[in-house]
Amino acid sequence: MAAATTTEIDRTDEQKAITEMVRQFTDEQILPNAEHYDHEDEFPEPIVEQMKELGLFGVTIPEEYGGMGLDLTTYAMIVEELSRGWISISGIVNTHFIGSYLLMKFGTDEQKQKYLPKMATGELRAAFSLSEPEVGSDVQAIKTTAKKTDETYEINGQKMWVTNGLLSGLVFVLTKTDPNAEPRYKGMTCFICEKEPGAADNDGLTIPPKIKKLGYKGVESTELVFDGYKVPADNILGGEDQGLGQGFVQMMDALEVGRVNVAARGVGIAQRALELALKYSQERKTFGKPIAQHQAIQFKLADMATQVEAARLLMLRAARLKDAGERSDLEAGMAKLFASEAGRFCVEESLRIHGGYGYSKEYEIERLYRDAPLLLIGEGTSEIQRMVIGRKLLERHKI
Numbered sequence: 068m069a070a071a072t073t074t075e076i077d078r079t080d081e082q083k084a085i086t087e088m089v090r091q092f093t094d095e096q097i098l099p100n101a102e103h104y105d106h107e108d109e110f111p112e113p114i115v116e117q118m119k120e121l122g123l124f125g126v127t128i129p130e131e132y133g134g135m136g137l138d139l140t141t142y143a144m145i146v147e148e149l150s151r152g153w154i155s156i157s158g159i160v161n162t163h164f165i166g167s168y169l170l171m172k173f174g175t176d177e178q179k180q181k182y183l184p185k186m187a188t189g190e191l192r193a194a195f196s197l198s199e200p201e202v203g204s205d206v207q208a209i210k211t212t213a214k215k216t217d218e219t220y221e222i223n224g225q226k227m228w229v230t231n232g233l234l235s236g237l238v239f240v241l242t243k244t245d246p247n248a249e250p251r252y253k254g255m256t257c258f259i260c261e262k263e264p265g266a267a268d269n270d271g272l273t274i275p276p277k278i279k280k281l282g283y284k285g286v287e288s289t290e291l292v293f294d295g296y297k298v299p300a301d302n303i304l305g306g307e308d309q310g311l312g313q314g315f316v317q318m319m320d321a322l323e324v325g326r327v328n329v330a331a332r333g334v335g336i337a338q339r340a341l342e343l344a345l346k347y348s349q350e351r352k353t354f355g356k357p358i359a360q361h362q363a364i365q366f367k368l369a370d371m372a373t374q375v376e377a378a379r380l381l382m383l384r385a386a387r388l389k390d391a392g393e394r395s396d397l398e399a400g401m402a403k404l405f406a407s408e409a410g411r412f413c414v415e416e417s418l419r420i421h422g423g424y425g426y427s428k429e430y431e432i433e434r435l436y437r438d439a440p441l442l443l444i445g446e447g448t449s450e451i452q453r454m455v456i457g458r459k460l461l462e463r464h465k466i
């Protein structure tokens with residue numbers, strides 16, 4: 068079934084062509100296979116291999132490093148399409164995208180030369196790691212430390228919820244290099260940690276078995292246990308001179324684009340829930356007619372379609388502002404908040420429309436129902452988004 072609603076007039080010819088290509092890929096490769104990988108909680112290797120061939124790991128990486136050099140808006144459109152198929156697929160790309168953003172914006176020339184070409188092809192995949200067992204929202208309270216000994220830093224501490232934690236070859240890890248710094252954020256540094264993809268033991272870095280989750284299966288979420296892990300000073304993001312003490316600022320910058328990305332995932336899952344509801348409601352009959360002919364069901368469809376469109380417009384606006392070099396922190400927060408809540412809303416409405424079958428693993432909506440809540444949590448919960456939006460509003464409208 069074709070996508071029910073899209074703001075096609077807003078797209079350039081290049082954007083239309085690329086989203087059409089990704090939609091076809093989603094329809095042919097992701098949607099028919101997602102159920103299998105979700106039920107088995109298995110990494111979708113063949114799909115990821117095809118994504119490498121399509122260049123989807125290098126969408127925003129500049130052409131000089133072998134990427135496509137496209138903007139955040141086009142990337143968000145691609146993520147929407149992938150998420151319409153399965154948000155775990157967009158999760159595999161998402162932390163990689165954040166890692167490449169960090170390198171492009173803050174990396175030294177040597178760091179860019181070393182990592183970006185392999186990242187553009189997907190040969191090297193990236194993860195990023197802020198959260199810890201006791202800390203998520205309050206990022207400045209992390210406890211993982213990095214202490215200098217000669218030309219290397221030694222990292223000790225435990226990280227939590229690292230998407231792509233096992234299979235990535237590069238992890239951008241936020242640490243405390245000065246635990247006594249005031250304000251706290253000035254003592255935080257981001258390290259580029261190299262590791263062997265798939266290896267549970269990496270000389271001071273252990274990766275326990277993946278965390279069992281409600282949804283968002285297929286892509287692994289892991290802890291990272293650092294115990295005397297050594298990393299050269301050159302692997303501080305931006306180099307030791309420029310990067311020491313800059314980790315918090317760098318990561319918060321990256322989270323802003325990450326929020327546009329989560330908004331795109333919210334739009335994608337909401338769009339799919341709507342498509343499934345439109346189809347099912349015209350097939351299922353009660354009281355002598357398709358349930359779509361009952362006004363109560365039409366109202367649900369109307370509310371869902373309205374939310375999808377509004378979420379998409381917010382997402383595109385935040386992405387376009389960022390691409391134009393404008394301030395977009397407030398808009399990215401709004402897009403993330405609205406689109407992730409729209410995803411949850413549309414998925415639940417669609418599940419209701421499916422009646423008892425929505426509760427069956429035979430129907431796709433059951434997977435969407437388990438997947439959607441993640442978007443309310445990652446890259447800042449809805450409560451944290453409201454705090455960000457409120458703070459930025461007051462900053463912009465100070466009297």
Ligand SMILES: Cc1cc2nc3c(=O)[nH]c(=O)nc-3n(C[C@H](O)[C@H](O)[C@H](O)COP(=O)(O)OP(=O)(O)OC[C@H]3O[C@@H](n4cnc5c(N)ncnc54)[C@H](O)[C@@H]3O)c2cc1C
Pocket residue numbers: 162195196197198201202203204205227228229230231280283288441444445446447448449450451
């Ligand atoms: C599947 C999955 C994948 C993830 N992937 C990654 C990853 O790749 N890298 C990474 O670093 N992290 C990742 N995370 C972690 C995620 O970013 C955190 O879970 C999230 O930031 C929330 O932190 P927390 O779970 O510690 O909740 P807490 O911070 O403990 O919050 C608990 C509750 O309190 C609320 N709350 C907290 N502070 C306030 C406040 N001041 N006012 C009002 N309410 C408040 C929160 O909104 C939430 O409802 C992932 C999480 C999941 C579930």
